[in-house]
Amino acid sequence: MDKGEEILSRLSLGRSWEKRSDGWWLETRDMDLEKMAHVMIESKARLVTMTAHEDSNGEVRIIYHWDLEGRMLNTVAMTDKGSIPSIAMVYPASDWMEREIHEYFAVQFYGRESSPLYLNPGDSPGIFLGSAADRKKGKET
Amino acid sequence: MSFTIPIGPYHPALEEPFKLEVTCQGDIVQDAAMHVKVNFRGVEWLAQRRNYSQAIALVERVCGICSHLHTMTFCRAVEQLAGLSVPARAQYIRVIIAELERLTSHALWAGVAAEVIGFQTMFMTCFGLREDLMDILEIISGNRVHYAMNCIGGVNRDISNPEAVLEIVRSIRQKIEEKLIPIFTTDRTIRARCIGIGVLTKETAINWGVVGPTARASGLTTDIRRSAPYAAYDQLEFKVPVETSGDVFSRVVVRLLEMVESCRMIEQAFKQMEPGPIRGPEFVEVPPGETVARSEAPRGEAFYYVASDGSDVPMRVKIRTPTLVNMPVLKFMVLGANLADVPLINASIDPCYSCTSR
Numbered sequence: 001m002d003k004g005e006e007i008l009s010r011l012s013l014g015r016s017w018e019k020r021s022d023g024w025w026l027e028t029r030d031m032d033l034e035k036m037a038h039v040m041i042e043s044k045a046r047l048v049t050m051t052a053h054e055d056s057n058g059e060v061r062i063i064y065h066w067d068l069e070g071r072m073l074n075t076v077a078m079t080d081k082g083s084i085p086s087i088a089m090v091y092p093a094s095d096w097m098e099r100e101i102h103e104y105f106a107v108q109f110y111g112r113e114s115s116p117l118y119l120n121p122g123d124s125p126g127i128f129l130g131s132a133a134d135r136k137k138g139k140e141t
Numbered sequence: 142m143s144f145t146i147p148i149g150p151y152h153p154a155l156e157e158p159f160k161l162e163v164t165c166q167g168d169i170v171q172d173a174a175m176h177v178k179v180n181f182r183g184v185e186w187l188a189q190r191r192n193y194s195q196a197i198a199l200v201e202r203v204c205g206i207c208s209h210l211h212t213m214t215f216c217r218a219v220e221q222l223a224g225l226s227v228p229a230r231a232q233y234i235r236v237i238i239a240e241l242e243r244l245t246s247h248a249l250w251a252g253v254a255a256e257v258i259g260f261q262t263m264f265m266t267c268f269g270l271r272e273d274l275m276d277i278l279e280i281i282s283g284n285r286v287h288y289a290m291n292c293i294g295g296v297n298r299d300i301s302n303p304e305a306v307l308e309i310v311r312s313i314r315q316k317i318e319e320k321l322i323p324i325f326t327t328d329r330t331i332r333a334r335c336i337g338i339g340v341l342t343k344e345t346a347i348n349w350g351v352v353g354p355t356a357r358a359s360g361l362t363t364d365i366r367r368s369a370p371y372a373a374y375d376q377l378e379f380k381v382p383v384e385t386s387g388d389v390f391s392r393v394v395v396r397l398l399e400m401v402e403s404c405r406m407i408e409q410a411f412k413q414m415e416p417g418p419i420r421g422p423e424f425v426e427v428p429p430g431e432t433v434a435r436s437e438a439p440r441g442e443a444f445y446y447v448a449s450d451g452s453d454v455p456m457r458v459k460i461r462t463p464t465l466v467n468m469p470v471l472k473f474m475v476l477g478a479n480l481a482d483v484p485l486i487n488a489s490i491d492p493c494y495s496c497t498s499r
Contacts, residue, residue, distance in 0.1 A: 020432075021221065022221055022432045022433050022434070023433060046347075046350050046363070047350050048350070048435070048442065048444050048461065049444050049459070049461035049465075049466075051446040051457070051459040052459075053448065053456075053457040053459075063446070065433060065444065065446070067363075067368075067369075069368065070365075070368030070369040071369070072369075072433055072435075074433065091348070092348050092349050092469075093348065093349050093350030093466065095469060096465060096466070096468075096469050097461075100465075103178075127183075127186075128185075128186060
């Protein structure tokens, strides 16, 4: 079985990958993120980064970008009232990524035990929040 | 009794701001903590307020050393979203500039490392080599730092005098093979300062998702040019140098061997590329959607995520630079090291705070 399909079957989500030219994508609200991190590590996938952006309903959409032998696997999750489980205790590579997302979008990653949830102590969390509202100004100029 | 020494945010070896706090027992480092983003510039936020063409000039300023890499990766993401194909000649030109940029970056790094070691003549040799490389980039693009070569759908300029460029590249390759590699690998002072120092184990490199020469010096084979080829890399033969010791010396060796491979790739690219257009059809609009693009920067994999709502302004631009994933492991490299070796260990990952703060 293809390694990507094997990962999907281990996640037991009852969904399939959306296969695009830039990689495979999986969007779901019911993913156990800790389990996902374990499965990815065991499959030797590398966490490339995490992307966050505001959703229209005020939550933050978070994409976990994984590299599996050169192929991108993109798994998408959504915050619940601004919070989402941390995977930093499972996969240390996510530590700074979660901290950066907290700084930009004030997302609370719960379950972290080690480092503080910021990269620069001088910053206030959420510096990107609400930025969609004034984005069109750039277009007008 | 242990004591904590703050190093930075203005650093004795590197001119960019970050703060490293090392806790020492005598001269031996017991713990380390880092503060980055001291000079946060909000490039992603700004890119979401500029149209696609303006955003190219903006992302070029993410880094002064790998500026071409950033515009190329951003343009590739937009091209994917817009369904644009890039002419073959433009793909080769992108590779040539990217490899010249890698050479420039590695020459700069080798010079900085030599200076930190205290080898001033080697510092001058490396920076002399870098001048030659910047001369080539100036011949091609008119600029020594921000080359402005990429546009959506291709490149802005052709390379009109390939023989002149090739001649300098051959001479640079000779200097690397006859001077840099022998001196860096056999000089007793360099070996004494670098071998067994600042070790990053393969396991830690995997757990922290380390990329680029730092990862390849710890036994990982990751290189986006090989695992997920882009531009014209799938048309070129090249080796991916890998070392297994994980120390500063391994990182030196990997970068030096990569410089030779970059010269080889440039020579191959000139030989293989044929006359033809350097840009595709005029870029009109980007439909709604999202995509990702990656490239192998001198310091490792660079990642772009671009989302469009169909307007001429990107809805979201996410940039993950290699230093952002390489920096966290510094605290493991310095554990147990002599305080005097910390600046060199730090320099050995070739950190870019401009990229990190972006």
